[in-house]
Amino acid sequence: MKMTGAQAIVRSLQEEGVEVVFGYPGGVVLPLFDALYEAEGIRVILTRHEQGATHAADAYARVTGKPGVVIVTSGPGAANTVTGIANAYMDSVPLVVITGQVATHVLGTDAFQETDITGITIPITKHNYLVDDARDIPEVMAEAFHIAGTGRPGPVLIDLPVDISRGEVAFSYPERVNLPGYKPTVKGHAKQIHQAASLIAKARKPLLYAGGGVLSSDGAKELKELAELMQLPVVATLMGKGAFPEDHHLFVGMPGMHGGKYTNYAITETDLLLGIGVRFDDRVTGKLATFATKAKIVHVDVDPAEIGKNRSVDVPIVGDAKSVLAAIVAELRKMGAEPKTDAWMRVIDDWRGRFPFHYHTSESAIMPQQVVERVRELTKGKPTVFTTEVGQNQMWACQYLRITEPRTWVSSGGLGTMGFGLPAAIGAQLGRPDHMVIDIAGDGSIQMNSQELATAAINKLPVKVIILNNGYLGMVRQWQELFYERRYSSSTLPQDCPDFVKLAEAYGCFGIRATTPAELDDALVAAFAHDGPAVVDVRVEREENVFPMVAPGGSIDEMLGGIPGGPVSEMLDEELLEEVWE
Amino acid sequence: MKHTLSVLVENKPGVLTRVASLFARRGFNIDSLAVGTTEDPTISRMTIVVSADETALEQITKQLYKLINVLKVQDLDPGDMIDRELVLYKVSALPERRHEIIEIANVFRAKIVDVGRASLTIEATGTGDKLAAMEDLLRAYGIKELARTGKIALARGSRDA
CATH class of the missing domain: 3.30.70.260 (ACT domain)
Structure with missing residues (x-):
């Protein structure tokens, strides 16, 4: 069937089952937007900035498991997607980003709104294309979706010169793609799986360390099966939140810089650390030389390059987390292995009891942690997706929320992108229309993409933005307090500029403010009850810190703040230990 | 390494x-x-x-x-590969010294590919060691310009026999 290149792009999107496209039009991408005008089954969400479109697509992908799609114009439009693409790349999120480009005959001449976006995005895409023949479009589109969504997921960019989108294509969509250089390993090696199972069967103090790979492979069920079969405690990284129910008795928190003290003790003391879909990121490991030194390491990842990159491992397993977890469970069942972790769980429970997260409440000031706790209590049992901005707000969300379902937690992990939370909430709401979507925000971060309140209002997306407004770039201020002698260089933001309630109202959203603890619940309830998007400006205690905290480059069992406790060597209750190891 | x-x-x-x-x-x-x-x-x-x-x-x-x-x-594997590089040397060569330079080129089985009034251009192929040894000798005459391809290599035939 003959059609234009632009129509072929739209047909390809339909073939891939794409229902939502996030984008922003401009000169050279007009043929494509024209083809989208009457496209059946595709809803186009016009954001207010291309960065917003990219983050929204990113979150849509995280909550649905399907690649997010972005369509923008050349030059500045394409360049504005760069932060969003880098964010998706760092967090292994499948995106297909289609950028308009100047016509092929002027490529390389610094034409109006020309930028070398394929060159710019080589380091932050899994792969990218500059299409120079309209007839290649179906094949390129099929490859892009295949590459984005399989193996270790990631963003793929397609740069589409305007003459190509006007060119002619005899459309036929390939049934399968042929990429000789791309064959991800899904199934783990049987020998390695047997080795891992044997280690689990005899370990006294094993620990599962779950990350985003469990979620992207849809392996939460298999993870729970393994944990429950062998009664293995589980820690989940920021990217892995939701991979294991956080109200489960085997859940031992988030490890790392702002993780639980008990979590970091468990990692430091474990004799078998099973990393599943994780990458031993520096925010988790702290000082590598002292990270989990007592443990044998099993590392499962679909990306071979992650295995051994930061930490040497004893049992490397290349494969998809879901498939490998299922294989380990089967192997353990075959071996008739029995759980041996009763004693170990008692040690961990003892730490958990002694070193919980805590903060001091006040009659007059709202504590930021209290806000997150109230949000948690008020949404308990209701289907909710949480997004976050970046900074203190994000860390408090990690510490005080309880994520119990996969793909209901959306946070910028690897890149730490301020401005992520609101557009992410918009994307998440489109992916999960039956969920309440809440953005735990900070007053700094929200201002980096607050223009997207318009997108939420116009598209009737009832997202709730809870701003922990402390009048600072809180995490920057915290570091300056701790490591720069309280010299608050460029980190102060007036709490009342902008007036967030008025800002919300200006966009047609509901706005409400809480300044005392007595007002907090009413404001939250009112926002949650409102049938459209809402902003809650919560004026919180200004100089509250996120504790406990591992100093940058420090060992993870030596944490600042929180309930006092030394390194793990001093934290082992000798009596309990003797009793439990007997 | x-x-x-x-x-x-x-x-x-x-x-x-x-x-x-x-x-x-x-x-x-x-x-x-x-x-x-x-x-x-x-x-x-x-x-x-x-x-x-x-x-x-x-x-x-x-x-x-x-x-x-x-x-x-x-x-x-360095013990099981054939590797070669090609180098072009433009060497200062007044007529009275040309002979010596051509002799060096012959020893290394290199070719004279251009002769100028005050220079010779030599084409040499070989392993890194051989080319380094030759370059060392030519340096005494003055190397005016040099271009090299970078190494190319293949595993020896026994591997895929």
């Missing part, structure tokens, strides 16, 4: 950039890189010489495999 990587890639625009920028951004140093098509015109071979320890080499190899256009990466 120096490694010679033989990397088969799809012969498509931009592949060289992808490979070169991967080395740069991951902090690996390229000593030399030579690229050309193979017996199959859709496939190119890149011969890349890098200095790296075992851990870094493993990471380089894995990162290369992550590039969609990379088909195969081989770390060639």
Whole structure:
């Protein structure tokens, strides 16, 4: 069937089952937007900035498991997607980003709104294309979706010169793609799986360390099966939140810089650390030389390059987390292995009891942690997706929320992108229309993409933005307090500029403010009850810190703040230990 | 330690950039890189010489495999490969010294490919060691300009017999 290149792009999107496209039009991408005008089954969400479109697509992908799609114009439009693409790349999120480009005959001449976006995005895409023949479009589109969504997921960019989108294509969509250089390993090696199972069967103090790979492979069920079969405690990284129910008795928190003290003790003391879909990121490991030194390491990842990159491992397993977890469970069942972790769980429970997260409440000031706790209590049992901005707000969300379902937690992990939370909430709401979507925000971060309140209002997306407004770039201020002698260089933001309630109202959203603890619940309830998007400006205690905290480059069992406790060597209750190891 | 990587890639625009920028951004140093098509015109071979320890080499190899256009990466065994480089030397050569220089070229089985009023241009191929030895001798006469291809290499035939 003959059609234009632009129509072929739209047909390809339909073939891939794409229902939502996030984008922003401009000169050279007009043929494509024209083809989208009457496209059946595709809803186009016009954001207010291309960065917003990219983050929204990113979150849509995280909550649905399907690649997010972005369509923008050349030059500045394409360049504005760069932060969003880098964010998706760092967090292994499948995106297909289609950028308009100047016509092929002027490529390389610094034409109006020309930028070398394929060159710019080589380091932050899994792969990218500059299409120079309209007839290649179906094949390129099929490859892009295949590459984005399989193996270790990631963003793929397609740069589409305007003459190509006007060119002619005899459309036929390939049934399968042929990429000789791309064959991800899904199934783990049987020998390695047997080795891992044997280690689990005899370990006294094993620990599962779950990350985003469990979620992207849809392996939460298999993870729970393994944990429950062998009664293995589980820690989940920021990217892995939701991979294991956080109200489960085997859940031992988030490890790392702002993780639980008990979590970091468990990692430091474990004799078998099973990393599943994780990458031993520096925010988790702290000082590598002292990270989990007592443990044998099993590392499962679909990306071979992650295995051994930061930490040497004893049992490397290349494969998809879901498939490998299922294989380990089967192997353990075959071996008739029995759980041996009763004693170990008692040690961990003892730490958990002694070193919980805590903060001091006040009659007059709202504590930021209290806000997150109230949000948690008020949404308990209701289907909710949480997004976050970046900074203190994000860390408090990690510490005080309880994520119990996969793909209901959306946070910028690897890149730490301020401005992520609101557009992410918009994307998440489109992916999960039956969920309440809440953005735990900070007053700094929200201002980096607050223009997207318009997108939420116009598209009737009832997202709730809870701003922990402390009048600072809180995490920057915290570091300056701790490591720069309280010299608050460029980190102060007036709490009342902008007036967030008025800002919300200006966009047609509901706005409400809480300044005392007595007002907090009413404001939250009112926002949650409102049938459209809402902003809650919560004026919180200004100089509250996120504790406990591992100093940058420090060992993870030596944490600042929180309930006092030394390194793990001093934290082992000798009596309990003797009793439990007997 | 120096490694010679033989990397088969799809012969498509931009592949060289992808490979070169991967080395740069991951902090690996390229000593030399030579690229050309193979017996199959859709496939190119890149011969890349890098200095790296075992851990870094493993990471380089894995990162290369992550590039969609990379088909195969081989770390060639120095004891079981044929490697060659081609160098052009333009050497200062007044008529009275030409003879000596031509003799050096003959010893190394190099060819005189251009003769100027005050210079000779020599084409030499060989392994790094041989070319270094020759360069050392020519330096005494003054090397005005030098161009080299970078090493190319193949595993010896016994491997795939």
